[in-house]
Each structure stands twice: as structure tokens, then as C-alpha cells.
Ligand code: SF4
């Protein structure tokens with residue numbers, strides 16, 4: 871099953887990944903980071919397609935997508 875990992879210390883809560891996920895499974899946290907941002911969370915891993923769109927659109931390269939044991943970050947595209 872694909873998974874994503876959000877580096878909340880680099881996330882600025884811009885919501886680009888939230889709006890771009892075709893499954894609508896990313897939302898922002900209710901807590902803020904030390905930098906004062908709500909950060910992205912994926913809330914339904916069973917529906918993740920591993921499409922990597924979230925990682926591609928993130929301007930801060932804060933998302934890594936793991937598909938079949940291979941991790942992809944923005945820098946792998
Ligand atoms: S990999 Fe695709 S389906 Fe999974 S959370 Fe990211 S945008 Fe959504």
C-alpha cells in the first residue's frame with residue numbers, strides 16, 4: 871500500500887497538496903508547528919493511489935511518497 875510522509879517542519883500549510891490529491895485524503899492538522907503553520911496530514915492511507923501528485927505540487931518538497939518500498943521526493947521527478 872502506498873504511503874506518504876510529510877515533513878511538518880518544512881510544511882507551510884499552503885494546501886496545494888490538499889487541493890491536488892485526486893482522492894481528497896489530505897487535510898491540514900488541527901495543531902500548529904513550531905513555525906506556526908497547520909501542516910498536511912493524509913487521513914485515509916487505504917485510499918492512497920501512490921500517484922505522487924502531492925509530492926510534485928509541494929513547493930517546499932515536504933512530502934515523500936513511498937510506493938512498493940521505493941521512496942520518491944520532489945527531487946526524484
Ligand atoms: S500519492 Fe496521490 S493519492 Fe496518495 S496522498 Fe498523494 S496525491 Fe493523494
Ligand code: SF4
Pocket residue numbers: 876880881882883884885886887888909910927928929930931932933
Ligand atoms: S503542498 Fe507542501 S507546504 Fe503545502 S500544505 Fe502540502 S505539504 Fe505543506
